Amino acid sequence: MNHERAIEYAFAAGPMPADCKTHLDGCESCRLELEALRKIEGELAEAAPRFPDERNWTEGLTKTLLESGEPERMTLIHGPASWFRAAALGAAAAGFVAAMALLTGGPVAPAPSSYIATNGSSSISQEAARESSYLLNSENAYTTADLLAKAEAMAAGYESGGDEIDDLVGTVNGGNWNG
Amino acid sequence: MSYKVEPFMTEVESQWLKRLRKGEEGATRELVEAYASSLRRYLVSMLKNPQDAEELSQDVLLHFLKGLASFRGECSIKTYLFRIAHNLALNHLSSATARYETLPGELSPVAAGGESPHSAVQSGERVEALRKALTGLPPQQRAVVTLKTWLDFTFKEIASVLSLKEGTVKAHYFFGIRSLKKLMEVIDES
Numbered sequence: 001m002n003h004e005r006a007i008e009y010a011f012a013a014g015p016m017p018a019d020c021k022t023h024l025d026g027c028e029s030c031r032l033e034l035e036a037l038r039k040i041e042g043e044l045a046e047a048a049p050r051f052p053d054e055r056n057w058t059e060g061l062t063k064t065l066l067e068s069g070e071p072e073r074m075t076l077i078h079g080p081a082s083w084f085r086a087a088a089l090g091a092a093a094a095g096f097v098a099a100m101a102l103l104t105g106g107p108v109a110p111a112p113s114s115y116i117a118t119n120g121s122s123s124i125s126q127e128a129a130r131e132s133s134y135l136l137n138s139e140n141a142y143t144t145a146d147l148l149a150k151a152e153a154m155a156a157g158y159e160s161g162g163d164e165i166d167d168l169v170g171t172v173n174g175g176n177w178n179g
Numbered sequence: 180m181s182y183k184v185e186p187f188m189t190e191v192e193s194q195w196l197k198r199l200r201k202g203e204e205g206a207t208r209e210l211v212e213a214y215a216s217s218l219r220r221y222l223v224s225m226l227k228n229p230q231d232a233e234e235l236s237q238d239v240l241l242h243f244l245k246g247l248a249s250f251r252g253e254c255s256i257k258t259y260l261f262r263i264a265h266n267l268a269l270n271h272l273s274s275a276t277a278r279y280e281t282l283p284g285e286l287s288p289v290a291a292g293g294e295s296p297h298s299a300v301q302s303g304e305r306v307e308a309l310r311k312a313l314t315g316l317p318p319q320q321r322a323v324v325t326l327k328t329w330l331d332f333t334f335k336e337i338a339s340v341l342s343l344k345e346g347t348v349k350a351h352y353f354f355g356i357r358s359l360k361k362l363m364e365v366i367d368e369s
Binding site: 007008011012013014036037040041043044045046047048049051 | 216219220223305306309310313324328329330334346349350352353356357359360363
């Protein structure tokens with residue numbers, strides 16, 4: 001076995017064949033080379049970048065998602081449930097978009113009466129739409145923590161208001177809204 | 180909760196996937212917290228630019244969530260995520276809009292452009308020199324070395340992420356580390 005093959009085997013190939021082990025036992029230069037490679041490997045592992053703690057990064061991501069205003073990104077903080085319901089329609093986060101549109105007078109205008117919440121202004125969707133609009137308004141100087149708390153509150157609202165989201169999605173579907 | 184995973188879906192991951200699909204509260208957040216940092220670390224190495232890495236790591240998570248309904252669970256979530264990350268990174272590298280500047284105020288986990296490895300060492304920053312040297316490897320070697328040394332992937336997991344044979348991954352790793360060693364020797368001598 002030649003030097004290069006012996007080193008490659010010993011360094012990365014796992015269990016060494018007998019001839020490789022024999023070669024290494026009798027070859028000082030190979031052992032030194034192997035040692036040097038492992039030293040670099042260790043140094044490189046130590047050189048792995050350290051980022052701020054993940055909680056902070058998660059909050060940063062949440063803020064970015066909120067500020068992006070892109071419906072499919074917004075679903076990341078609402079949980080995938082809303083996205084799956086929306087995906088069934090072929091439109092990302094249709095429920096959320098519908099809630100947004102409710103406030104802005106967007107493309108869900110032909111909504112049937114079932115879409116309009118029976119409990120009036122306390123409707124979760126209306127609340128979510130109002131909150132979303134506020135969060136997305138760049139003039140509101142929210143801190144990341146505020147944004148996160150709001151996002152979680154909104155997500156909780158969606159969770160507890162599953163039936164209403166079904167109504168929203170159904171409406172979007174029934175209204176042939178193409179998002 | 181630990182998210183140690185194998186190349187194939189474990190029971191823990193299966194349960195986690197169910198929670199994600201049910202939209203269980205906190206499941207998405209756990210996904211982000213479990214993998215965002217690792218994805219970012221990998222993408223920083225692949226893209227050389229912290230800002231691009233951060234943006235792309237968000238895209239990886241979004242791609243994963245978008246594809247969750249069709250995800251068959253034939254590999255682990257970890258493997259799936261990093262496969263998405265790798266493909267997006269390669270696309271990014273091949274795009275004409277790839278940027279390589281380091282933004283002020285960033286952590287500068289991997290510097291790119293500007294200061295050479297030599298000057299980094301001269302200023303006593305061997306770690307930075309190693310990072311620079313890593314970013315100089317060919318993408319495939321860089322991917323293998325990064326996944327192995329920075330993220331503790333097994334060769335089997337790397338093979339699954341990169342769709343390569345395990346033996347090929349080992350060869351990439353060996354030649355990658357050897358290239359880094361030679362480069363660092365040159366730097367040390369200078």
